[in-house]
Amino acid sequence: MENSVVVVGGAGRVGRVVVQRLLERRESVRVIGRSVPQALRHLAPGAVFRQGDVRVPQSLESGLTGCSAVVYCVEPGTAKSGPDRPETTACHGVRNVLEAATAGGNRPHMVLISQLHATHQGHPLNAYGRLLSWRFAGEEAVRESGLPYTVVRPGWLIDDRKAGHRVRLDQGDQNTGQVARQDVAEACVQALYTPAARGVTFEMFNEPGAPFPSWSEAYGSLAWDRTPVA
Numbered sequence: 675m676e677n678s679v680v681v682v683g684g685a686g687r688v689g690r691v692v693v694q695r696l697l698e699r700r701e702s703v704r705v706i707g708r709s710v711p712q713a714l715r716h717l718a719p720g721a722v723f724r725q726g727d728v729r730v731p732q733s734l735e736s737g738l739t740g741c742s743a744v745v746y747c748v749e750p751g752t753a754k755s756g757p758d759r760p761e762t763t764a765c766h767g768v769r770n771v772l773e774a775a776t777a778g779g780n781r782p783h784m785v786l787i788s789q790l791h792a793t794h795q796g797h798p799l800n801a802y803g804r805l806l807s808w809r810f811a812g813e814e815a816v817r818e819s820g821l822p823y824t825v826v827r828p829g830w831l832i833d834d835r836k837a838g839h840r841v842r843l844d845q846g847d848q849n850t851g852q853v854a855r856q857d858v859a860e861a862c863v864q865a866l867y868t869p870a871a872r873g874v875t876f877e878m879f880n881e882p883g884a885p886f887p888s889w890s891e892a893y894g895s896l897a898w899d900r901t902p903v904a
């Protein structure tokens with residue numbers, strides 16, 4: 675990439691794998707998060723940490739200026755009200771990041787980690803501060819941004835491959851299952867280098883079977899949300 679890739683929430687469990695894989699590709703990587711101790715504990719040497727909170731627009735400016743891509747891996751709160759309600763991070767935070775990343779006419783590729791069931795507003799998870807409604811609103815902000823984007827809706831996250839070694843990409847938000855954090859991280863990284871991953875929203879799960887042969891084939895099998903942005 676020409677400029678830095680910014681991983682928002684990059685010291686988290688998916689984010690730190692994204693960071694590691696980007697560094698292995700010799701990308702310049704910036705990480706935004708609130709906790710300095712978490713960053714010190716989990717970030718690979720080589721990543722540049724900028725303390726910031728997605729709910730506070732001014733805290734994002736320096737970290738996102740001029741970036742080539744953003745991967746948004748922020749865990750939303752689940753409070754019914756107050757600063758930890760999902761609206762603040764799953765929707766407003768996404769908008770704040772989009773605004774800071776596009777300052778001066780910059781046009782980064784935005785990869786958003788959302789979740790399965792984001793379109794199911796009657797699901798019991800939506801009792802947690804309307805988590806799913808705000809997830810969907812955050813997705814829509816990305817889809818409507820005019821930027822190249824990829825929206826990833828992982829199944830239930832796990833830290834191993836006990837659900838299987840094959841990754842399945844689905845569309846339509848009809849299925850459920852588990853997926854390894856490392857596969858989600860790889861999907862985010864591969865999306866940045868795969869033209870067919872632009873302009874798509876998909877769910878991802880693990881299942882038994884051999885890994886698929888290539889990410890470009892897997893992304894190429896997906897339907898675009900609308901005509902992709904160049």
Ligand SMILES: NC(=O)c1ccc[n+]([C@@H]2O[C@H](COP(=O)([O-])OP(=O)(O)OC[C@H]3O[C@@H](n4cnc5c(N)ncnc54)[C@H](OP(=O)(O)O)[C@@H]3O)[C@@H](O)[C@H]2O)c1
Pocket residue numbers: 682683684685686687688689706707708709710712726727728729747748749750763787788789790827828829830831832
């Ligand atoms: N758990 C599941 O089964 C499941 C299923 C589907 C999707 N997901 C989603 O997948 C994504 C990645 O999950 P994960 O397991 O990697 O989460 P995680 O380990 O909890 O990491 C989340 C990261 O978000 C950062 N963060 C939280 N609030 C922030 C804020 N206001 N401003 C800036 N950074 C903030 C945290 O860092 P600081 O605390 O330092 O800010 C942390 O590094 C999340 O969006 C999660 O909701 C989860």
